[in-house]
Amino acid sequence: MLDTTIADLIQKETQRQREGLELIPSENYVSRDVLEAMGSIFTNKYSEGYPGRRYYGGQEFTDQVEMLAIERAKQLFGADHANVQPHSGAQANEAVYHAWLEPGDTVLAMDLSHGGHLTHGHPVTVLARQYNFVRYRMKDVATGEIDYDALRELALKHKPKILLAGFSAYPRELDYAKFAAIGQEVGALLVADMAHIAGLIVGGAAKNPFDYGFHVITSTTHKTLRGPRGGLILSKGIVGNPLKKVAKTIENIPTLIDRTVFPGMQGGPLMHVIAAKAVAFGEALRPEFKTYAAQVVRNAKVLASELQRLDFALVTGGTDNHLILADVHTSFGIDGAVAEKALDAINLTLNKNAIPDDTLPPFTPSGIRLGTPALTTRGLKETDMKQLAEWMRAALDCRDDGATISALQKEVKQFALRYPLPSDRIDK
Numbered sequence: 472m473l474d475t476t477i478a479d480l481i482q483k484e485t486q487r488q489r490e491g492l493e494l495i496p497s498e499n500y501v502s503r504d505v506l507e508a509m510g511s512i513f514t515n516k517y518s519e520g521y522p523g524r525r526y527y528g529g530q531e532f533t534d535q536v537e538m539l540a541i542e543r544a545k546q547l548f549g550a551d552h553a554n555v556q557p558h559s560g561a562q563a564n565e566a567v568y569h570a571w572l573e574p575g576d577t578v579l580a581m582d583l584s585h586g587g588h589l590t591h592g593h594p595v596t597v598l599a600r601q602y603n604f605v606r607y608r609m610k611d612v613a614t615g616e617i618d619y620d621a622l623r624e625l626a627l628k629h630k631p632k633i634l635l636a637g638f639s640a641y642p643r644e645l646d647y648a649k650f651a652a653i654g655q656e657v658g659a660l661l662v663a664d665m666a667h668i669a670g671l672i673v674g675g676a677a678k679n680p681f682d683y684g685f686h687v688i689t690s691t692t693h694k695t696l697r698g699p700r701g702g703l704i705l706s707k708g709i710v711g712n713p714l715k716k717v718a719k720t721i722e723n724i725p726t727l728i729d730r731t732v733f734p735g736m737q738g739g740p741l742m743h744v745i746a747a748k749a750v751a752f753g754e755a756l757r758p759e760f761k762t763y764a765a766q767v768v769r770n771a772k773v774l775a776s777e778l779q780r781l782d783f784a785l786v787t788g789g790t791d792n793h794l795i796l797a798d799v800h801t802s803f804g805i806d807g808a809v810a811e812k813a814l815d816a817i818n819l820t821l822n823k824n825a826i827p828d829d830t831l832p833p834f835t836p837s838g839i840r841l842g843t844p845a846l847t848t849r850g851l852k853e854t855d856m857k858q859l860a861e862w863m864r865a866a867l868d869c870r871d872d873g874a875t876i877s878a879l880q881k882e883v884k885q886f887a888l889r890y891p892l893p894s895d896r897i898d899k
């Protein structure tokens with residue numbers, strides 16, 4: 472690369488990733504193939520529209536790429552339709568709202584502080600100015616059980632047009648059958664935001680909301696799904712011509728979504744990213760991906776119990792998926808920002824996070840959020856989780872002791888270098 476300044480920063484970031492262990496539950500390491508597709512010449516191409524229906528010429532190969540991505544995504548999730556064009560998970564969620572709702576309509580979604588996401592209608596978002604968001608919560612933070620009775624009461628009272636299941640900081644499995652029963656009772660569109668656990672679903676390590684009557688699944692493609700940074704919408708229904716207006720019915724959801732993504736919200740799709748999505752979906756269809764998904768959950772369960780053994784208080788008492796939320800304020804009298812910094816200093820990367828009904832502010836919340844998707848891609852197994860938990864406890868205990876922190880950092884670095892990044896591996 473001739474831009475030596477950027478080349479140098481890419482090299483430094485590569486080395487940072489090699490020498491550290493990634494515990495942010497929404498991150499992962501992509502394969503060399505995904506990276507190559509994302510860095511490919513498809514970035515030069517404008518392809519507004521959909522395969523066979525574009526507004527620019529020269530689409531013989533972009534059409535094939537997008538159709539492959541669509542077919543693979545449908546196969547992975549058992550969907551009738553896939554839109555692979557959303558640039559992010561946030562835009563995927565927005566597209567579904569705009570496709571189905573009129574301004575002022577109600578969405579019933581999980582409270583941010585109980586594990587939901589900003590795009591589920593937090594008051595700071597632009598979405599919250601357009602639609603009316605009502606929030607459900609856990610009944611018992613100690614077990615993570617959602618308060619389904621209160622959820623039903625809210626649904627009966629507010630008659631939401633969308634009932635949204637999904638989360639970005641919730642370690643338990645949802646009861647989709649209960650969601651579906653409530654949604655059907657009030658005639659809501661059933662939408663599942665599976666951004667975090669999409670890879671677990673397609674790998675058979677988590678339940679698929681489509682099996683319980685959900686109409687739409689939104690997702691990111693870069694978390695457990697291990698693809699490029701981007702968004703994805705899957706739906707059930709009749710796939711129509713996205714250039715033609717259709718009636719607002721649940722059967723027409725695929726077409727309503729297509730028309731909302733383009734021309735409703737986005738311009739030219741990122742064809743290099745769609746090529747990388749197609750590669751990642753192809754990888755997720757392989758049998759090895761099932762082994763990966765199962766290992767992610769096994770690792771998370773062991774890591775959770777090892778952390779508990781070392782006195783970390785875990786929100787909901789453990790995990791069913793890839794994600795762990797620890798209350799370091801209750802456990803050790805420090806806030807999540809202090810913990811994040813202490814762990815960063817020994818090359819363990821995770822994020823500070825609010826816990827349910829946190830009494831501390833968002834920049835210095837009570838918790839940390841961590842998970843195992845990236846560690847598992849790297850090749851770590853259950854036995855390594857014990858070591859990780861011990862490093863974490865030691866870093867928090869000795870955070871002000873420079874010599875111990877530097878010794879721990881050296882240990883983590885040496886350990887991490889034994890597990891190459893997938894993109895460093897030369898595939899045969």
Ligand code: DSN
Pocket residue numbers: 497560588639
């Ligand atoms: N930033 C993502 C996460 O970390 O969960 C959600 O948008």
